[in-house]
Amino acid sequence: MRDPDEELVQRVGAGDKRAAAELVRRHLPRMVGLARRMLGDAAEAEDVGQEVFLRVWKHAPSWKQGKAKFETWMHRVAMNLCLDRLRRSGRNGGEIAPDTVDGHASATRALDDRQRRERVRDALQELPERQRAALVLCYYQDRSNTDAAEILGISVEALESLLSRARRTLKTALAAERADLLSGLETG
Amino acid sequence: MNEARFMVLLGAYGADLSRWPVAERDNAGAFLEVAPHRIKDVWESERGFDHLLALERDMPVSIALETQVLAAAPGRRAASRGLPVFSLRAAPRWATGGALAASLALGFAVGYAGEPKHDVASDYAHMLSLSNGGAGSIYLTAVGNDED
Numbered sequence: 001m002r003d004p005d006e007e008l009v010q011r012v013g014a015g016d017k018r019a020a021a022e023l024v025r026r027h028l029p030r031m032v033g034l035a036r037r038m039l040g041d042a043a044e045a046e047d048v049g050q051e052v053f054l055r056v057w058k059h060a061p062s063w064k065q066g067k068a069k070f071e072t073w074m075h076r077v078a079m080n081l082c083l084d085r086l087r088r089s090g091r092n093g094g095e096i097a098p099d100t101v102d103g104h105a106s107a108t109r110a111l112d113d114r115q116r117r118e119r120v121r122d123a124l125q126e127l128p129e130r131q132r133a134a135l136v137l138c139y140y141q142d143r144s145n146t147d148a149a150e151i152l153g154i155s156v157e158a159l160e161s162l163l164s165r166a167r168r169t170l171k172t173a174l175a176a177e178r179a180d181l182l183s184g185l186e187t188g
Numbered sequence: 189m190n191e192a193r194f195m196v197l198l199g200a201y202g203a204d205l206s207r208w209p210v211a212e213r214d215n216a217g218a219f220l221e222v223a224p225h226r227i228k229d230v231w232e233s234e235r236g237f238d239h240l241l242a243l244e245r246d247m248p249v250s251i252a253l254e255t256q257v258l259a260a261a262p263g264r265r266a267a268s269r270g271l272p273v274f275s276l277r278a279a280p281r282w283a284t285g286g287a288l289a290a291s292l293a294l295g296f297a298v299g300y301a302g303e304p305k306h307d308v309a310s311d312y313a314h315m316l317s318l319s320n321g322g323a324g325s326i327y328l329t330a331v332g333n334d335e336d
Contacts, residue, residue, distance in 0.1 A: 012261065020261035024254055032253070033246040046253050053257045061262065117243040124244065138207060139241060145201075145209050156209075163200040171237060178240055 005070040013061035024053065027071065030141060031078045037136045038082035040125040048085070052078045068150065075141060076151045079133060086129060116177050123173040131166035134159055189215035191227065203235035 005026075011019035031052045035045035055077055063070065124132060130152070137148035138159070149159040171178065194216060201207040205216055220231060 015263050017258070017261060017263065021258055024257050024261075028254060028257060029246055029249050032249050036247075037244070046249070049249070049253065050257055050260075054260055057261050113243060116240065120241060120244040138201065140244070140246070142207075160196070160200040164196070167199060167202070167237070170241070174237075174240060178237055 003065045003069045003071075006065055009056075009060050009063045009070050012057070013063060020057075023056065027074060028053065031074060034075065034078050034136055034141055035082050037121075037124055037140060038079070038132060039085060040121070044085065048078060048081050051081055069147075072143070072147050072151060075137065075143060075147070079137070079151055083129065083133070112180075116180070119174060119177050120170075123170050126173060127166055127169055131162050131169065134162035135166040135170075138163060189219040191219075191223075194219050194223075194227070195230070198231060198234055202238045202241075203231050204238060 005023070008019050008023050008026075012023055028049055032045050032049040035048035036042055039045055039048070052074060056074065068076070124135070127135065133152055134148060137143040137151060138145065141148075143151065145156050145159055149156045152159065154162075189212065193212075197208055197212060197216060201209075205213050205220075208216055220228070223231075
């Protein structure tokens with residue numbers, strides 16, 4: 001299958017700034033999102049986003065599609081940078097500053113959603129590193145199971161095991177929020 | 189697809205079949221359609237959990253970050269001519285002075301003909317200025333996973 005980023009990366013490699021802007025628009029939010037969920041720190045996630053793109057700029061002139069798509073390669077770089085930061089700092093995660101609530105939701109409901117969202121973030125940070133990595137890649141980054149396994153350097157079976165354990169751990173940690181959300185959905 | 193396999197995949201990937209392994213999606217969908225209520229109840233419960241996880245969604249990145257990232261993108265001249273990458277920090281003063289003198293001499297020799305092109309020096313200056321804002325540490329940090 002053709003890599004949807006291939007042409008764009010070639011243009012970036014040739015010094016096309018518009019192509020660079022398009023590549024940034026297409027991928028920077030996802031790279032920052034991955035890093036934010038892995039590191040639990042919005043500012044550090046932006047640093048990782050920049051670092052990923054410094055590598056993109058460096059490699060673009062010589063990029064040739066091999067086994068992995070460009071986006072998969074970017075995810076692997078971003079994930080490795082996050083894991084490296086986590087290991088160097090000896091931490092599992094951290095705190096994330098809350099963001100603003102949705103404007104269209106009612107104040108009460110928005111507050112509830114915001115609280116739930118913060119609990120989900122906290123629970124994600126409490127997951128063991130590898131479980132969090134698997135869940136972030138498959139659930140939030142929409143990577144296929146084979147892509148995610150490749151990025152993490154593990155088998156698909158090992159990935160499924162990590163995902164199952166991650167979901168089980170999260171269900172326990174978020175039991176109250178889950179019951180609350182389900183009752184909210186049932187009552188409309 | 190049997191019940192045991194369905195439950196394993198449900199426990200790993202959640203209720204959204206589009207996240208499931210491509211090769212098993214159709215069979216899983218067909219299995220779910222005719223599955224007993226207890227299986228459908230478990231699937232519904234996982235769907236609710238997916239909704240909860242989805243509250244933690246992506247946020248837009250700032251214009252400032254996009255601008256900083258783009259500022260480091262390679263320009264046409266630097267990329268197409270394959271200019272060597274070097275560090276101004278590592279260059280001795282005599283080399284910097286020599287390069288400056290050489291470029292001045294070249295400038296006089298060539299005159300003012302031609303449109304000014306990409307300014308490589310300003311790119312390096314910008315990269316160095318980033319180092320004061322935290323991003324420079326990124327540029328200089330060796331992570332050890334710079335494969336490919």
